[in-house]
Amino acid sequence: MQIYVCVKHVPDSAANIIVKEKNQFDESAKSVMNPYDEIAVEEAVTLRERDGNSEVIVVTLGKEGAINTLRSALAMGAGRGIFIKTHERPDSMITARALKAAIEQDGKPDIVFTGKESIDSEGMQTMYRLAAELGMPVANNVVAFSMAEGRVTVEREIEAGAREVVEMSIPCLIGAGKGLNNPRYLKIPDIMKAKKKEVKEIDLDSLSFEKPSSSLEILELELALEKRQCKILKGQPEEVVQQLVELIKFDED
Amino acid sequence: MEKIGILVEIKDGEIKKANYGVITGAWGNDHELYALVLDGCGPTYKDDLQEYGVQKIIDISAKKGTIQWNPELWARAVIHTMNHFGINTLLGLTSAQGKDLLPRIAASLDAPLVMDCTSVNVAERTVTKSQFSGKVTATIRLNGTQCVYGIRPNAIEPKPAPCEAEVIRHQVSVEGEQMMIQQIKEGELTGVDLTEADIIVSGGRAMGGAENFRVLHECAEVMGAAVGASRAAVDSRYAPHDMQVGQTGKTVSPKLYIACGISGSIQHFAGMKTSGAIVAINTDPDAPIFEKCDYGIVGDLFEIVPILTKQLKETLGN
Numbered sequence: 416m417q418i419y420v421c422v423k424h425v426p427d428s429a430a431n432i433i434v435k436e437k438n439q440f441d442e443s444a445k446s447v448m449n450p451y452d453e454i455a456v457e458e459a460v461t462l463r464e465r466d467g468n469s470e471v472i473v474v475t476l477g478k479e480g481a482i483n484t485l486r487s488a489l490a491m492g493a494g495r496g497i498f499i500k501t502h503e504r505p506d507s508m509i510t511a512r513a514l515k516a517a518i519e520q521d522g523k524p525d526i527v528f529t530g531k532e533s534i535d536s537e538g539m540q541t542m543y544r545l546a547a548e549l550g551m552p553v554a555n556n557v558v559a560f561s562m563a564e565g566r567v568t569v570e571r572e573i574e575a576g577a578r579e580v581v582e583m584s585i586p587c588l589i590g591a592g593k594g595l596n597n598p599r600y601l602k603i604p605d606i607m608k609a610k611k612k613e614v615k616e617i618d619l620d621s622l623s624f625e626k627p628s629s630s631l632e633i634l635e636l637e638l639a640l641e642k643r644q645c646k647i648l649k650g651q652p653e654e655v656v657q658q659l660v661e662l663i664k665f666d667e668d
Numbered sequence: 669m670e671k672i673g674i675l676v677e678i679k680d681g682e683i684k685k686a687n688y689g690v691i692t693g694a695w696g697n698d699h700e701l702y703a704l705v706l707d708g709c710g711p712t713y714k715d716d717l718q719e720y721g722v723q724k725i726i727d728i729s730a731k732k733g734t735i736q737w738n739p740e741l742w743a744r745a746v747i748h749t750m751n752h753f754g755i756n757t758l759l760g761l762t763s764a765q766g767k768d769l770l771p772r773i774a775a776s777l778d779a780p781l782v783m784d785c786t787s788v789n790v791a792e793r794t795v796t797k798s799q800f801s802g803k804v805t806a807t808i809r810l811n812g813t814q815c816v817y818g819i820r821p822n823a824i825e826p827k828p829a830p831c832e833a834e835v836i837r838h839q840v841s842v843e844g845e846q847m848m849i850q851q852i853k854e855g856e857l858t859g860v861d862l863t864e865a866d867i868i869v870s871g872g873r874a875m876g877g878a879e880n881f882r883v884l885h886e887c888a889e890v891m892g893a894a895v896g897a898s899r900a901a902v903d904s905r906y907a908p909h910d911m912q913v914g915q916t917g918k919t920v921s922p923k924l925y926i927a928c929g930i931s932g933s934i935q936h937f938a939g940m941k942t943s944g945a946i947v948a949i950n951t952d953p954d955a956p957i958f959e960k961c962d963y964g965i966v967g968d969l970f971e972i973v974p975i976l977t978k979q980l981k982e983t984l985g986n
Contacts, residue, residue: 426800428801428915428934428935428938429934429935431803432800432803432804434804440800440804450916451916506780507781508778508780511775534800534801534915535799535800536799537783537784537797537798537799537800538782538783539762539767539771539783539784539818540770540771540774540775540781540783542771543771543772543774543775544771544774544775546775547772547775547776551846552740552845552846552847553772554847555767555768555771556764556767556768568850570853571768572764572909572910573764573765573852574763574764574765574861574863575855575860575861575862575910576854576855576908576910576911577852577853577854577855578852578853578855579849579851579852579853580849580850580851580852580853581847581848581849581850582847582848582850583846583847583848584846587846587847593909593912593916593917594909627778628778628812628813629778629779629780629810629811629812629813629814629815630780630811630812631780631782631808631809631810631811632808632809632810632811633806633807633808634794634807634808634809635806635807636799636804636805636806636807637804637805637806637807638803638804638805639798639802639803639804639805639941641941641959641960643946643960643961643962644962645948645958645959645960645961645962645963645964646962646963646964647953647958647963647964647965647966648963648964648965652967652971652972652975653975655965655967655972656965656972656975656976656979657979659947659963659965659976660976660979660980660983662945662963663924663945663947663963664983
C-alpha cells in the first residue's frame with residue numbers, strides 16, 4: 416500500500432504571535448508539526464510496521480521552515496517526503512488542490528492521513544476538500560482505526576462522548592483525532608537517519624491544477640487581548656460563595 | 669430578495685438551542701431566511717423557527733422517506749436543496765455534526781467556508797474567528813458565488829424576530845454513498861454537550877482523582893451545567909478525553925465557566941476564552957488563571973464547591 420500523510424508546520428501553541436502589516440504575522444515564532452498531524456504520522460507508521468509491505472510518504476505545503484516538520488515525520492518513521500514550497504500562505508482551496516496534484520504526480524494513494532485540524536488557521540476543512548479532489552470517502556476526528564480485506568472501520572468522536580462507527584472502502588482519507596494513539600518520541604539515531612531520507616522538492620507554482628473560483632481573504636489579524644479584570648472575592652468560604660452566587664445570578668439575567 | 673439557508677440541527681426531536689444564535693447571525697431586512705430540516709419533522713418546528721425570523725422551512729426528505737443520517741447523503745441533500753431554491757449562502761453550527769457536514773458541502777460546491785465564526789456579516793461576507801489557539805482574532809472575507817459559514821455555538825446571542833413561516837416539502841434523490849454508518853456508540857457522558865452548554869464547571873489537576881469529579885457533577889446538576897476538565901486532569905486519567913476543554917480538546921463558549929483547580933495555561937484558555945463570565949477557584953493565589961478571569965476565589969475547591977452547591981440549591985430552589 417501507498418500511505419500518504421499530509422502534515423503542516425505551525426507555530427507552537429505556546430509561542431507568542433506577533434501581528435504585522437495588518438494581516439500578517441511574524442513567522443519567526445517557534446514552529447512545530449501540527450500536533451494532530453503527529454498522530455496521523457504515528458498511525459501511518461504503525462500501519463506500515465504491521466503489514467510490512469507498505470510505504471509511508473509524508474507531504475507538506477509550506478515555507479522554507481516547513482522542512483523541519485517534514486524531517487520530524489521522517490524521523491518518526493515515514494519513508495520519504497514531498498515538500499511543496501511556497502512563499503505565500505495559501506487557503507484550503509489551493510492547499511487541497513496542490514496536495515492532490517503532488518500526491519497524484521508521485522503515486523497512487525491507498526490511504527491518506529491528516530490531522531483533524533490545524534492549530535494555526537483552525538480552518539477545519541482541508542481534509543474534506545482533499546478527499547473531494549481525490550474522489551475518496553473521508554472520516555474526520557477518528558479515534559479508532561482498523562483495516563481488514565480492503566475495508567476500513569473507524570470510530571469518530573462525536574458529541575457528549577458518543578462515537579460513530581463508520582465503514583469505508585479504500586482508498587480513503589482519515590483525519591486523526593486525539594486519542595487515536597500516542598505519537599512516539601523522537602530518538603537521536605532516528606533523527607540522524609531522517610536527514611538522509613529522500614525529500615522531493617516541488618515549487619507550488621510548478622504544479623498544474625485548475626485555479627479555484629473562490630478564496631478566503633484575511634483582511635485583518637488582531638491580537639486578542641485579555642480584557643477581563645479579575646475581582647478576587649474575599650472573606651470566609653460561606654461569605655465568598657454567597658458573593659459569587661449573587662454575581663453569577665446577576666450575570667445570567 | 670437574497671435567500672439565506674440555515675442548516676438546522678436537531679437532537680432527540682428538538683431544535684438545539686444554539687441554532688437560534690445562528691439564525692440571529694443570518695437575520696437581515698433585505699434577505700429571506702430558509703431553514704433546512706432533514707429529520708423528517710420539519711412542520712413540528714414551525715413555531716420555534718418563526719419566532720426567530722425564519723420565513724421558509726424546507727422539510728427535506730427522499731422519495732422513500734426520511735434520509736437516514738449519513739454525512740455524504742445529507743451533504744448531497746443540502747446541496748440539492750440549495751441549488752433548487754437558489755440559496756447561495758448557508759449557515760450552520762460548528763458542532764460535531766456541523767464539523768462533518770459543512771466542509772463536505774463547501775468542498776462539493778467549491779465554495780469558501782469559515783468554521784467556528786464568532787461573528788458574521790452575511791451582506792458583506794465577512795466574519796471574525798479565533799486563530800492561533802485564541803491568541804489572534806482574524807477578520808476574513810469569503811470570495812465566491814456560494815458561501816458557507818460555521819458559527820461557534822453560543823457565540824451569537826439569539827434575538828427573537830417573530831414572523832409567519834411557511835413549510836415547504838422538498839424531495840431529493842440521494843444515493844450511492846461511499847461510506848456506511850454502522851452504529852452510534854453512546855458515551856458515558858449524558859446531558860448537554862460541552863460545546864453547547866450554557867454553564868460549564870471544569871476540574872483540573874487539583875481534582876486528584878476521577879472519583880472526586882463527583883463534587884463537580886453535583887454542583888453542575890443543580891445549575892443544569894455540563895462538566896469539563898483540563899488537559900492535566902485528562903492526562904492524569906481523572907476524566908475522559910471527551911470532557912477536555914482547550915487546545916487539544918473542545919472549544920466552548922458558555923455564559924458562565926467555573927474553573928476549579930485549573931491553573932489556566934494558554935492552551936486551556938484557547939478552549940474557553942470566549943465564555944461570558946469566567947470564575948476561578950484555586951488554592952494558589954499566583955495561578956495564571958486569576959489574571960484572566962472575572963471572579964476569583966482563593967481557596968480549596970473541595971471546600972468551596974460543596975458550599976456553592978448548597979447555596980445554589982437554596983437560591984434556585986426558591
